[in-house]
Amino acid sequence: MRQTQVALARIQSELAQKRQADEAILAAHAEAAIQVERLRAAKETEDRLKAQQFQTKADFAERLRMQRMQDESERARWMDDVQKNTNMQIAILQQQMREMEAERVREREAAKSIQKFQASQLRNLRATSTQVQHATVTPVPDAVSQIKT
Secondary structure, three states, X not given: OHHHHHHHHHHHHHHHHHHHHHHHHHHHHHHHHHHHHHHHHHHHHHHHHHHHHHHHHHHHHHHHHHHHHHHHHHHHXXXXXXXXXXXXXXXXXXXXXXXXXXXXXHXXXXXXXXXXXXXXXXXXXXXXXXXXXXXXXXXXOOOOOOOOO
């Protein structure tokens, strides 16, 4: 009986060791399953972050493209405004130059008219002066000498 008890104790001990080993194996499997789940979650997070990064880059590229289009449109509009302003200023300057040229022509014509007038006045003055110099001076009778006594 003693042998039976020893054998039974040994079997129970082996069973306890086997249970502990099985529990350790189950714990290792559970830990492995947890690690696999963590790895899967990390992979999903990585994939999601990569997708977000890709989308962010695509959004940025689209915004950059739109900004460049707006900048180009604004630059073209600005260039058009500058060109219109420049053309308007050129037209104003050309008009002012035409007006100044017309004024200069009028002044030249006025100066010619004044010159002609002054020349005719000078001729008339010379003619009158010549006539006066050639005219004989007749003495004016003195009022005293004409009194009869």
